[in-house]
Structure formats: structure tokens, C-alpha cells
Amino acid sequence: xxxxxxxxxxxxxxxxxxxxxxxxxxxxxxxxxxxxxxxxxxxxxxxxxxxxxxxxxxxxxxxxxxxxxxxxxxxxxxxxxxxxxxxxxxxxxxxxxxxxxxxxxxxxxxxxxxxxxxxxxxxxxxxxxxxxxxxxxxxxxxxxxxxxxxxxxxxxxxxxxxxxxxxxxxxxxxxxxxxxxxxxxxxxxxxxxxxxxxxxxxxxxxxxxxxxxxxxxxxxxxxxxxxxxxxxxxxxxxxxxxxxxxxxxxxxxxxxxxxxxxxxxxxxxxxx
Ligand code: T3D
Numbered sequence: 001x002x003x004x005x006x007x008x009x010x011x012x013x014x015x016x017x018x019x020x021x022x023x024x025x026x027x028x029x030x031x032x033x034x035x036x037x038x039x040x041x042x043x044x045x046x047x048x049x050x051x052x053x054x055x056x057x058x059x060x061x062x063x064x065x066x067x068x069x070x071x072x073x074x075x076x077x078x079x080x081x082x083x084x085x086x087x088x089x090x091x092x093x094x095x096x097x098x099x100x101x102x103x104x105x106x107x108x109x110x111x112x113x114x115x116x117x118x119x120x121x122x123x124x125x126x127x128x129x130x131x132x133x134x135x136x137x138x139x140x141x142x143x144x145x146x147x148x149x150x151x152x153x154x155x156x157x158x159x160x161x162x163x164x165x166x167x168x169x170x171x172x173x174x175x176x177x178x179x180x181x182x183x184x185x186x187x188x189x190x191x192x193x194x195x196x197x198x199x200x201x202x203x204x205x206x207x208x209x210x211x212x213x214x215x216x217x218x219x220x221x222x223x224x225x226x227x228x229x230x231x232x233x234x235x236x237x238x239x240x241x242x243x244x245x246x247x248x249x250x251x252x253x254x255x256x257x258x259x260x261x262x263x264x265x266x267x268x269x270x271x272x
Contacts, residue, residue: 215257
């Protein structure tokens with residue numbers, strides 16, 4: 001395996017590593033369980049933009065430093081302070097930070113793996129779930145903490161949770177705010193896989209590396225098609241599939257994939 005190269009400052013709020021074709025972003029505020037401040041949001045969005053623009057990046061891996069993945073919004077951040085009218089504008093925080101973040105993840109041109117190394121609470125849980133494939137450590141957990149502080153699920157939770165779990169289980173988690181262990185999360189289809197804590201980093205890097213070697217443009221369009229098809233009729237989805245297949249069928253990766261199959265050799269994909 002290629003040794004990761006650190007591209008950021010070692011004390012950045014988002015550590016940026018490159019290992020082969022995989023860009024790894026590590027949320028790095030471990031003392032506050034990597035909860036989101038405005039500064040962390042700014043670094044994360046910039047790191048995602050940079051990864052999206054870099055042709056050397058063919059898969060993204062998101063994880064957290066220390067014992068947690070992310071405890072959601074930092075409840076001590078100045079953004080949570082009351083304004084002159086004595087009220088906190090939580091909607092402004094969503095508009096300024098969580099909406100751009102989740103849309104950026106959903107529109108990444110490469111597959112996104114999330115390695116949930118510990119607790120993922122509130123927006124931290126839903127940012128993890130906004131990634132394409134979510135792996136978790138055995139000791140990790142997911143908490144829709146919003147109801148505990150009088151909010152609704154955000155960071156895309158209202159859209160994603162019922163789609164992943166069905167209405168009943170989504171409501172169960174969101175209304176109670178109960179902690180869901182990693183094994184139960186995998187069993188109910190909330191996440192892809194669970195790994196022993198010590199194995200998670202290698203398993204996540206291996207999965208991201210596998211995806212990076214695949215035709216990543218087709219993988220990103222698969223995500224787009226699945227998401228768009230949610231609001232389409234069957235015929236609308238068939239038309240979307242035809243449009244995407246037409247586009248991909250004209251691309252070099254399709255020619256390479258077919259040639260590699262015929263020549264009985266591994267394919268070398270390059271589109272992005
Ligand atoms: O503006 C907006 O609010 C819009 C967006 C909202 C989206 C949201 O995410 S709302 C939900 C916000 N998150 C939470 O409510 C979760 C709060 N945290 C917890 O409930 C617990 O910390 C956990 C269940 C996640 C973990 O519990 P535990 O016992 O393992 O750890 P701990 O001792 O509670 O936390 C460790 C430290 O992290 C602690 O600091 P200390 O005392 O050692 O100095 C704790 O204060 C800090 N921390 C944890 N979560 C947050 C946090 N600091 C600031 N904000 C947090 N969200």
C-alpha cells in the first residue's frame with residue numbers, strides 16, 4: 001500500500017492526506033469530538049473543492065481524529081450565540097454551512113467513503129450518511145441527537161433517513177434520539193459494513209482504493225441517477241438511464257472496459 005502523504009498543515013482542522021489515488025480528509029478537533037465550527041466547515045469545504053478539482057484524486061475518504069467521528073454542530077461555536085434580537089438563527093447556520101457541505105458531497109465527481117471511527121451525532125451522523133459508502137468501527141454509534149435539543153434532523157437527514165430505513169425506523173431514531181450501535185446500523189441498512197476498530201482504517205483505505213481503480217465517472221453518475229430517480233416515474237428513470245448511458249457510452253472508460261474484457265486483461269480507467 002502507498003504511504004500517505006500529508007498535504008495540509010499537521011494542526012489543520014481538516015488533515016489532508018493522499019495515498020495513491022485516494023484523498024483522505026480527517027476532521028481534526030478531537031477534544032470536542034470533531035464537532036463543526038465555522039472554521040472547520042470552511043476548511044472541509046475547501047478540501048472537498050480541492051479534491052474535486054484534482055485529477056489525481058479518484059476516491060475520497062472521510063474520517064475523524066481521536067475517539068469520535070463528529071458530534072455535529074459545536075454548541076459552543078459563536079454561530080450558536082444569540083443575535084441582537086436575543087434569538088439564535090439556526091437556519092442561517094444550515095444555509096451557510098450544512099447545505100453547501102451536503103450538496104458538495106452529493107456532487108463529488110468521485111466516490112466518497114466514510115470511515116466512522118466513533119460516535120457520529122446530530123449533523124455528524126447525517127454528514128457521514130451523505131457519503132456513498134459508510135464503514136464503521138464496531139465501537140462507533142449513530143445518534144440523531146436533534147430531538148434532545150429541540151431541533152429536527154438536518155444536514156439532509158429528513159431526506160436520507162426515510163429513504164435508507166423507511167418511515168418507521170427513521171422516525172424511531174429521530175424522535176427518540178437513541179444511540180444506534182454500528183452493528184445494528186449495518187443490520188438495518190443504514191451503513192455498508194462494520195469492522196473491528198483496529199481494522200477500520202485499512203478496510204476503508206482498501207475500499208476507497210478499490211473504487212478509485214473503477215470507472216469513477218460511471219460511479220459518480222450512478223449515485224446521481226439513484227438520487228434523481230427518487231423523484232421520477234419509472235419512465236422518467238428509464239429516460240434518465242438512457243441519457244446517462246449515451247454519455248458514458250461515448251466516453252473512453254467504456255471503450256477501455258470493453259477492450260479489456262475482450263483482451264482478457266485488467267482495465268485501466270482514466271475518466272473522471
Ligand atoms: O446551528 C445549528 O445548531 C445548526 C446545526 C445543527 C446540527 C446539529 O448537529 S444539532 C446536534 C448537535 N450535537 C449534539 O447535540 C451532540 C452533543 N454531544 C453529545 O451528546 C455527546 O457529546 C455525545 C453523545 C456525542 C458523546 O458523548 P461522550 O460521553 O462520549 O462524550 P462527551 O464527554 O459528552 O464529549 C467529549 C467532549 O466533547 C466534551 O468536552 P469536555 O467536557 O471534555 O471539554 C464535550 O463538551 C465535547 N462535545 C461533544 N459534543 C459537542 C461538544 N462540544 C461542542 N459541541 C458539541 N456538539
